[in-house]
Amino acid sequence: MKTFAAMGAAAVGALAARDLVQKEHALKRNYPVIANLRYLLERVGPELRQYIITDNDQERPFSRDQRRWVYASAKLQNNYFGFGSDNDLEGHVGYPIIKQRTFADVAPATGTHAGEATPLPSAKVIGATRGRRGAFRPESVVNISGMSFGSLSSAAIVALNRGAALAGCLHNTGEGALSPYHREGGDLVFQIGTSYFGCRDEQGRFDLDRLVDLCAGAPVKMLEVKLSQGAKPGLGGMLPGVKVTEEIAQIRGIPAGVDCASPSRHQAFNDVDSMLDFVEMVAGATGLPVGLKSAVGNMDFWDDLIGAMSPERMVDFINIDGGEGGTGAAPLVFADSVSFPFRVAFSKVYRRFAEAGLTDDITFIGAGKLGLPDNALVAFALGCDMVNVGREAMLAIGCIQAQKCHTDSCPTGVATQRPWLMHGLDPDLKAARAANYIKTLRRDLLKVSEAVGVAHPALITADDIDLIDGLQSSRPLREVYGYGRRWGTVGPAAAEEITAIMAQLHLPEPA
Structure with a gap:
């Protein structure tokens, strides 16, 4: 016992002695030993708040x-909650309330897992307006x-791609190229970023x-600029750089161990006009639908885009x-x-396309x-098709x-390249969990x-959801975001078509 005490005293x-001679931290120099407690609490503070302090x-x-x-x-555990909502409805501004109907032609099944096996395809066919050879109706909304390989681990990418295959949904590659781990059976959206990883020459152009060769050799369904x-x-x-391994460096064509900073803007085009030319060139060469991914800030870009589009030059999705x-x-x-948060961002963009009469020609996606x-139902009410x-997918495969x-x-091995941390993530188990989560969300x-009275979330309108101001008042989404009727x-044509599709797919299930 005395030996352990002596060892402890020697360590202290x-x-x-180290704290007294170091010059990096004044607190440690003035309060040796005990000051280390402050840095320890700072390090574990997020975990303490996450599990002990916050409600x-x-x-x-x-x-x-x-x-x-x-x-x-x-x-696939019990995801119900008991004893009513513990959300602060009394003091919350902007809280969404979905308005169910008493009578309607459709009604939701009440079984706990009812609906998980029901497909929920998109109400629109992506690429149909421009007649792309690869136009298709996504199987899942x-x-x-x-999320690129590099940002996420190889095990996480494998789990997500296998999960996408099990759930029948699309898996976006992110801008870090199409890695071997994206080839586990899931259909892909290939993202073209500013560094053009996966579709660039030796000079990075x-x-x-x-790109044509890549799309021909992989299950790429559409391209996202x-x-x-x-x-x-x-x-x-x-x-x-700490995450740029030799494997990632080889896939991307960059030096290992060095920060990989992509340019903030594209080199293949420099304005809306040349961007639309780029979109048509890529779509023509690959036959695939091509669209844009963007956060929303200055609105001049969107006004210019709408003004420049025509039946001959148009993006297939946004x-x-x-x-x-x-x-x-x-x-x-x-x-x-x-940039604006989603609801403000999306409504600003969608409203402009609606005023121009273009919303039926483009598939709108939200993130x-x-x-x-x-949140997803509000997005559909604002005009999202998918x-x-x-x-959330990261949480489904183990993120804490x-x-x-x-x-x-x-x-948890999700967003790391360290082999020891990655080994804890089992791709087979996590693939099933990713698929379960997606199916449950669709359910x-x-x-x-169906509680609102429609057969598909794309048929929910901006009048079907109100935002409340505590217990004082409520306003429909349509009014809050300045939307027109419908x-x-x-x-109407797409609504009739998706209603018929859902009638065929939505077979009775056991409760």
Whole structure:
């Protein structure tokens, strides 16, 4: 016992001696030994707040209740909540209330898992307006957002891609190229970023021939030109050097161990006119639908885009990323204060296309905390045809919101390149959980849509949801965001078609 005490005293003495001579931390120099407690508490503070201090709805970006719903859904456990809502309805401004109907032609099934096996395809055929050879109707309105191999581990990418195959949804590659781990059976959206990884020449310039070859050799269903993203709007992608392994460096064609900073703007085009030429060139060469991904800031771009589009030059889809979204490393000011949050961003863009009479010609996709049923339903009411899930999909495969994505020390192996941390993530198990989560989200979207009285979430309108101001008043989404009548839903032809499709797909299930 005395030996252990002596060893402890020696360790404390050594720590005190180190603190007294170091010059980096004034606190340690003035208060040796005990000052280390302050830094320890600072390091574990997020974990203490996450599990001990904050309540069920206080934590951000995802509350404990929201994470619990995702985890339970992914594991096919009971994701119901008892004893009523613990949300602050009395003091909340902008809280969405979905208005169910008493009588309607459709009614939701009440079984716990009823609807999980029901497909929920898009109400629109992407690429149909321009007659693309590869025009298609996505099988799922919920799809996996762009998260690159590099930002996420190989095990995480494999789990997500296999999960996409099991759920019948699309998996976006992110801008970090199409890796071997994206070839596990899931259909892909290939993202063309500003560095053109996967489709560039030795000088880093866009290479159309390489893109054509890539698309011909992989299950790529459509191409997404990334202009900006919610994580760092206005900046290019950033993969910290600590995460740039030899394998990632080889796939991207960059030096290993060095920060991979993509340019903030494209080199293949420099204005709206040349961008539309680029879109048509790529679509013509590959036959695939081509669209844009962008966060929303200055609106001049969108006005110019609408003015420049014609039946001969048009994007096939637009993916709006909210400023509150993002899974990658970003400067704090960009993450917090650059670009509009999703609801404001999307409504600003959609309203312009609606006024121009173009909403039926383009598929609208949304991203930014839309992997939760209430947020997703608001997005559909505002005019989204599909939603992408990023961080929620990460939660489904094990993420605990440690917020260490940018440090290469993700404790669950999701957002790291360290082999020891990655080994804890079993791709087969997590693939099933990713699929379960996506199916459950689709189930809830379908159930609530039917409670509103429509057969598909794309048929929900901006009059079907109110935003409340505490217990004082409420206003329809249409009024809050300045929408016209019948905005936020698909046109009559698409509505009739998707209603007929859902009638065929929605067979009775056991309760």
